[in-house]
Structures are given as C-alpha cells and as structure tokens.
Amino acid sequence: xxxxxxxxxxxxxxxxxxxxxxxxxxxxxxxxxxxxxxxxxxxxxxxxxxxxxxxxxxxxxxxxxxxxxxxxxxxxxxxxxxxxxxxxxxxxxxxxxxxxxxxxxxxxxxxxxxxxxxxxxxxxxxxxxxxxxxxxxxxxxxxxxxxxxxxxxxxxxxxxxxxxxxxxxxxxxxxxxxxxxxxxxxxxxxxxxxxxxxxxxxxxxxxxxxxxxxxxxxxxxxxxxxxxxxxxxxxxxxxxxxxxx
Amino acid sequence: xxxxxxxxxxxxxxxxxxxxxxxxxxxxxxxxxxxxxxxxxxxxxxxxxxxxxxxxxxxxxxxxxxxxxxxxxxxxxxxxxxxxxxxxxxxxxxxxxxxxxxxxxxxxxxxxxxxxxxxxxxxxxxxxxxxxxxxxxxxxxxxxxxxxxxxxxxxxxxxxxxxxxxxxxxxxxxxxxxxxxxxxxxxxxxxxxxxxxxxxxxxxxxxxxxxxxxxxxxxxxxxxxxxxxxxxxxxxxxxxxxxxxxxxxxxxxxxxxxxxxxxxxxxxxxxxxxxxxxxxxxxxxxxxxxxxxxxxxxxxxxxxxxxxx
Numbered sequence: 013x014x015x016x017x018x019x020x021x022x023x024x025x026x027x028x029x030x031x032x033x034x035x036x037x038x039x040x041x042x043x044x045x046x047x048x049x050x051x052x053x054x055x056x057x058x059x060x061x062x063x064x065x066x067x068x069x070x071x072x073x074x075x076x077x078x079x080x081x082x083x084x085x086x087x088x089x090x091x092x093x094x095x096x097x098x099x100x101x102x103x104x105x106x107x108x109x110x111x112x113x114x115x116x117x118x119x120x121x122x123x124x125x126x127x128x129x130x131x132x133x134x135x136x137x138x139x140x141x142x143x144x145x146x147x148x149x150x151x152x153x154x155x156x157x158x159x160x161x162x163x164x165x166x167x168x169x170x171x172x173x174x175x176x177x178x179x180x181x182x183x184x185x186x187x188x189x190x191x192x193x194x195x196x197x198x199x200x201x202x203x204x205x206x207x208x209x210x211x212x213x214x215x216x217x218x219x220x221x222x223x224x225x226x227x228x229x230x231x232x233x234x235x236x237x238x239x240x241x242x243x244x245x246x247x248x249x250x251x252x253x254x255x256x257x
Numbered sequence: 258x259x260x261x262x263x264x265x266x267x268x269x270x271x272x273x274x275x276x277x278x279x280x281x282x283x284x285x286x287x288x289x290x291x292x293x294x295x296x297x298x299x300x301x302x303x304x305x306x307x308x309x310x311x312x313x314x315x316x317x318x319x320x321x322x323x324x325x326x327x328x329x330x331x332x333x334x335x336x337x338x339x340x341x342x343x344x345x346x347x348x349x350x351x352x353x354x355x356x357x358x359x360x361x362x363x364x365x366x367x368x369x370x371x372x373x374x375x376x377x378x379x380x381x382x383x384x385x386x387x388x389x390x391x392x393x394x395x396x397x398x399x400x401x402x403x404x405x406x407x408x409x410x411x412x413x414x415x416x417x418x419x420x421x422x423x424x425x426x427x428x429x430x431x432x433x434x435x436x437x438x439x440x441x442x443x444x445x446x447x448x449x450x451x452x453x454x455x456x457x458x459x460x461x462x463x464x465x466x467x468x469x470x471x472x473x474x475x476x477x478x479x480x481x482x483x484x485x486x487x488x489x490x491x492x493x494x495x496x497x498x499x500x501x502x503x504x505x506x507x508x509x510x511x512x513x514x515x516x517x518x519x520x521x522x523x524x525x526x527x528x529x530x531x532x533x534x535x536x537x538x539x540x541x542x543x544x545x546x547x548x549x550x551x552x553x554x555x556x557x558x559x560x561x562x563x564x565x566x
Contacts, residue, residue: 089446117431
C-alpha cells in the first residue's frame with residue numbers, strides 16, 4: 013500500500029476530557045477502497061475517535077490528515093466539505109422535511125455540491141441504492157427504524173465523500189433488517205467506497221471489514237486483517253472477554 | 258409545481274394591487290389602521306424569515322426600529338429623507354451582523370435574553386445621553402399624509418415578500434431549514450451554520466430599521482420610550498406566531514386580525530393593554546402552536562386528502 017492510496021491518517025490523535033484520556037495517541041491509516049472496522053468494548057474511545065475525525069470534537073494533541081491535508085484544526089462543516097461524511101449513533105433525521113429533502117441536504121452542501129435538477133437526480137439515485145425510491149415524499153415519522161437509517165446513509169453517500177464514517181449503523185436492527193443492512197454496506201464496499209465502521213455486531217465485522225483497529229481504554233491494542241485481529245489473544249481478552257460475546 | 262408558482266405569484270400581484278388602491282376606497286380611520294397593519298406585516302414577515310426556520314426568538318425588533326427612527330431624527334438636518342431610509346437599512350444590517358456574530362453561536366435561550374436586553378440597553382443609553390446633554394426628544398420637521406406612510410410600507414412589504422420568496426428557493430433558505438431541524442446534521446452536511454444564521458439575521462435588522470426610519474415623521478417627536486418601546490418586539494412575535502411562521506404569507510394572516518383586535522382593545526381598555534397582550538400570547542401558544550398556517554394545513558390534510566405541503 014503506497015502513500016498515495018492513504019485517504020485518512022491519524023497521527024498521535026489524543027483527546028482529553030479534563031483528567032480522562034478518551035483517546036490516547038491513536039495512530040492508524042485508512043486506505044482507499046477499504047472498509048476499516050474500528051472496534052473495542054464500550055467506552056474504549058471509538059465514537060470519540062469518529063467525533064475527532066468528523067470535527068465534532070477537537071483533538072487535544074496529534075493530527076488527522078485527509079489525503080495529506082491537515083483537517084484536525086478545521087471546523088466540522090469544512091471537514092464535511094473536504095469529503096468526510098458521517099452518520100450518527102442515534103439516527104438524526106430532519107423531522108420537518110421529506111425523505112427527499114433529507115437526502116438533498118447532503119447533495120446540496122456536501123463534498124460534491126449540486127443544485128436543482130442535477131441534485132434531484134443524484135438524490136433519486138441514492139434513494140434507489142438504499143431501496144427507498146418509493147418513499148421519497150414520506151416524512152421521517154412515517155418510516156421504520158431501518159428506513160431512517162437508510163435515509164441517513166443516502167444523505168452521507170450523495171455528496172460522494174472520500175471517507176464514510178458509520179457510527180454503529182447496524183445497531184438496533186432485528187435479524188432480518190441486519191441481513192439487509194449488511195448486504196447494503198457490502199454493496200458500498202463493492203462500489204469501492206472507503207469506509208470506517210464503528211461496530212459491535214460481530215457477524216457484520218467479519219463479513220464487511222478488510223481490516224480492523226481494536227481500541228481499549230482509548231488506546232490501540234491491535235491492528236490488522238480482520239480474521240487475524242479477531243483471533244489475537246489480547247483482543248479476545250480485552251474485547252470479547254469483557255463484552256459478553 | 259411550476260404552475261403552482263405562477264398561481265401564487267398571480268395571487269400576490271392581485272393582493273398587492275388591492276393593497277395599493279385601498280386608500281382611495283376607504284375612510285381616514287381605515288387608512289390609519291392600514292398603516293399599522295402594513296407596518297406589522299413588514300416587521301412580522303421579516304422577523305419570521307429568520308426566526309421561522311431557525312426557531313431563534315428575536316426580541317430585538319424594537320432596538321432596530323428605534324435605530325431607524327433615530328437615523329431619521331438625527332439625519333434629517335443633513336440628508337434627504339429618501340436617502341435616510343436605505344441608510345437606516347444598511348446600519349440595521351451591519352449592527353445585526355455584529356450582534357449575530359456575537360450571539361448566534363449561543364443557544365436559543367441566551368439569544369432571546371440578549372435581544373431583549375439589547376433594546377432596553379439602547380433605550381437606556383439614549384435616555385442617559387439626552388439627560389446628560391439636557392436634550393429632550395427630537396422634533397421631526399417633515400410631515401406626510403397617512404396614505405404616504407401606507408404606500409411606503411406596502412412597497413417595503415412587497416420587497417420583503419420578494420426577498421423571502423427568493424431566499425426560500427435558495428441554498429441559504431434550505432440551509433436555514435436544515436439548521437432549524439438539526440444543527441448538528443447541518444454542520445456535518447457541510448453548512449456554515451454560524452454564517453448562514455448571521456446573514457439571515459441581518460434581514461429583520463435592516464427591515465426593522467427601515468421601518469423605523471419611515472415611521473419617524475409620523476410620530477413628529479421622537480424620544481426613547483416611543484422609539485424603543487419593548488411592546489413592539491412582543492407584538493411582532495405574537496402576530497408572527499399567530500399567523501404561523503411555516504409559510505412566507507403566514508405572519509400576514511396573523512397581522513390582519515390581530516391589528517384590528519388590538520385597535521379595539523387599546524381603545525376600549527387603554528390601561529390593560531400589556532395584560533391583554535400577555536393573555537393573547539398564552540392563548541396563541543396553547544391553542545395554535547403552529548398558527549393559522551398550521552391550522553389551515555391540518556384542515557386541508559383532513560378534508561383534502563392531500564398532504565399539508
């Protein structure tokens with residue numbers, strides 16, 4: 013993997029909340045077209061890491077680079093425009109707007125900005141991709157849980173981001189929905205999207221992630237190809253041992 | 258969608274023509290009432306342009322209105338009246354921009370208190386300066402017919418509706434709606450939320466200042482309590498909420514009945530106006546949280562079978 017294919021790098025990224033070190037000197041690279049799993053027990057700093065990358069939080073130390081450009085000192089909206097798109101752990105819909113408009117938000121203001129007909133076309137394309145083309149006029153309150161997640165996914169996809177950050181996108185789905193959800197992300201992977209996935213669902217991690225970074229108490233304790241990482245004794249102790257999986 | 262737009266545009270044009278012709282067909286009292294209606298249409302509509310989508314309740318109308326009346330009051334000796342109106346608009350927009358930069362990063366509650374405090378503070382400062390210099394109020398030397406004030410305000414109202422319509426179709430308008438729904442999503446979608454809010458806050462600032470500049474000669478004599486009356490800020494909020502801020506024409510629907518009701522109440526119970534204002538505020542918030550617009554859309558959705566948008 014040459015330097016040129018690295019999309020996102022964290023170099024010594026650290027986040028302190030008072031005395032608590034939520035993320036401690038974290039280093040990892042995300043390569044183009046890969047799906048990287050960011051895993052670890054609850055409270056290990058995964059979501060904080062996503063918040064640092066997307067600019068919801070500022071790093072206390074260290075830096076984050078997008079294609080060799082420093083982004084860790086930029087406000088969230090600039091990071092989004094540069095091509096980092098994220099979903100939220102608890103789905104965030106725009107409640108007063110239709111499904112179409114929810115996705116339009118990403119098309120109009122995201123990484124690749126479109127307007128008018130062109131934006132509408134792109135929105136419909138994304139709604140087809142996530143299987144919601146017939147619900148374009150629906151309101152978020154009329155949707156099932158997984159459908160709101162689909163809308164959110166379409167909203168982040170529509171701006172053609174360089175990196176997609178999915179924060180427990182599969183959490184809270186029933187088994188059927190989970191299967192659909194995994195299939196959907198698999199499609200994104202086949203399309204060559206670059207994705208960082210914070211996830212707890214083991215089946216999803218195994219079937220979706222090319223590589224994994226494992227965090228525990230804010231530190232990286234393992235990194236490598238998924239199968240190898242998941243059989244690492246330290247990972248099993250820290251992650252699987254504490255979680256009841 | 259397109260034909261719908263032509264229809265709305267046509268309706269607006271007809272209403273504008275009726276509004277312009279009105280003074281020739283009604284009596285003096287009605288024209289005086291119409292001046293108030295036009296003034297509140299201007300203030301409430303521009304207020305709703307910002308506060309409708311963002312849900313930031315601004316009580317700064319009186320501050321900008323007062324700024325406008327004083328622009329006319331102090332400027333008439335040096336500049337023509339017609340020049341002072343746009344000048345007040347520019348000043349209002351600039352000051353709104355500065356205030357916006359300072360406060361719109363704060364959450365809504367702080368913003369409400371700040372805007373209320375701003376109007377009061379400006380009033381106190383001017384009172385203080387006047388007391389210190391021994392000056393009382395400012396006498397305005399020019400005078401117009403009621404109908405002239407009315408036509409100026411109708412022209413300003415038409416301008417605001419046009420601006421509001423353009424914003425509604427623009428990226429800025431869409432950004433504001435997203436911000437109003439979820440500011441976090443807005444930011445992570447790539448919207449500069451602070452800048453969008455500041456830009457839009459400048460509009461009611463400019464408009465209220467221009468309205469104040471237009472209205473100053475009507476008062477003849479301006480002093481802080483007239484120019485910066487806090488009642489004005491609250492009336493604007495009530496009328497806008499009564500009409501509903503979800504549509505551009507919403508506040509107008511609130512302004513017309515409220516102005517008539519207010520005329521009646523303030524004539525019949527001159528000492529209880531503030532109390533009645535408070536009561537009407539409570540009634541509106543409880544019974545019509547979405548205003549007449551919300552009510553109409555609900556009725557339409559129920560009987561028309563269609564959606565309310």
